[in-house]
Amino acid sequence: YATPVARRLVKVAAYLDAQLLALQQGSDIDGRQLSRYSDRILSLHEEDREALLFASRCLSPEPLVVRHGIAVAIHLLDLVGANMPRELRKAIVASGLIHDLGKALIPQVLFKAPHFEARHRDAISEHVQLLLDRLNNCQWLSANIAQAVIGGINERMDGSGYPGGLSGADLNELSKASAVVDVVEAMRRDRVDRPAKTVQQIYRHLLQNHIDNCAC
Numbered sequence: 001y002a003t004p005v006a007r008r009l010v011k012v013a014a015y016l017d018a019q020l021l022a023l024q025q026g027s028d029i030d031g032r033q034l035s036r037y038s039d040r041i042l043s044l045h046e047e048d049r050e051a052l053l054f055a056s057r058c059l060s061p062e063p064l065v066v067r068h069g070i071a072v073a074i075h076l077l078d079l080v081g082a083n084m085p086r087e088l089r090k091a092i093v094a095s096g097l098i099h100d101l102g103k104a105l106i107p108q109v110l111f112k113a114p115h116f117e118a119r120h121r122d123a124i125s126e127h128v129q130l131l132l133d134r135l136n137n138c139q140w141l142s143a144n145i146a147q148a149v150i151g152g153i154n155e156r157m158d159g160s161g162y163p164g165g166l167s168g169a170d171l172n173e174l175s176k177a178s179a180v181v182d183v184v185e186a187m188r189r190d191r192v193d194r195p196a197k198t199v200q201q202i203y204r205h206l207l208q209n210h211i212d213n214c215a216c
Contacts, residue, residue: 001058001059002055002058003051003054003055003058004051005044005048005051005052005054005055006055006058006059008040008044008055009041009044009055009056009059009070010059011037011040012037012040012041012070012097013059013062013066013067013070015030015033015034015037016065016066016069016070016097016098016101017062017063017066019033019098019101020063020065020066020101020104021104023101023102023104023105023131023134024104024105027134028134028135028136028137029098029101029131029134029135029137029138030137031135031137031138031139031140031141032137034094034097034098034138034141035090035094035138035140037097038073038090038091038093038094038097039090041070041073041074041077041093041097042077042086042089042090042093045074045077045078045081049078052074053074053075053078056070056071056074056075057071064189065100065101065103065104067189068100068185068186068189069096069097069098069099069100069101070097071185072096072097072099072153072178072181072182072185073092073093073094073095073096073097074093074096075181075184075185076092076093076096076149076177076178076181077089077092077093077096079177079180079181080092080174080177087142088142088145091141091142091145091146092145092149092174094138094141094146095141095145095146095148095149095150096149096178096181098131098150099131099149099150099153099178099182100127101131102126102127102128102129102130102131102132102134103124103127105127105130105131106123106124106126106127106130107123121162122162124162125154125162125163126163128150128151128154128162128163129163131150132146132147132150132151145174148172148174148175148178149174149175149178151163151164151175152166152171152172152174152175152176152178152179153175153178153179153181153182154179154182155167155171155175155179156179156209157171157176157179158209161179180206183202183205183206184202184206187201187202187205188202
């Protein structure tokens with residue numbers, strides 16, 4: 001691992017990787033472990049913010065959904081966490097970490113469809129509620145924060161997102177911020193169908209699609 005902080009994130013990644021398998025086997029999210037590793041990220045952020053942000057780019061051996069969850073949690077904390085009570089910051093981190101794990105609960109063939117159609121999108125969108133239904137062991141996790149981050153991170157200002165197709169004033173500020181972080185983080189990574197975007201390309205995309213309004 002490139003840095004000591006990246007090495008300290010390995011156990012967070014291992015938890016998320018194991019949680020993917022547990023979800024597929026019918027288990028709920030392990031709230032005790034989620035609490036533990038959310039606290040770890042909060043502590044690392046307090047110790048050295050810049051080192052943690054850099055480390056979030058250095059977890060190449062882990063599955064993409066795990067790397068994405070960690071990066072979203074860290075960057076969302078960094079964007080909105082200032083002056084928030086620790087319990088709210090922790091809930092934001094936890095929600096960011098697991099927001100995409102519900103994708104393990106839908107048919108994986110959907111992600112390999114040669115032509116992405118409306119029916120594929122509708123089926124994939126089910127991962128949001130499937131994950132929210134697995135939070136029974138996370139009583140410490142604010143339901144409002146979880147709904148805003150997990151439920152709102154895939155919504156878009158123009159109503160083109162999912163699962164609710166919400167837009168504009170129907171989205172709260174945390175959902176908007178989560179959507180921005182999710183888009184930026186996804187565009188910064190290589191995909192099968194395209195290389196990673198540059199910072200300049202991402203900035204232009206945000207402006208052209210008015211996603212930057214989410215951060216206002």
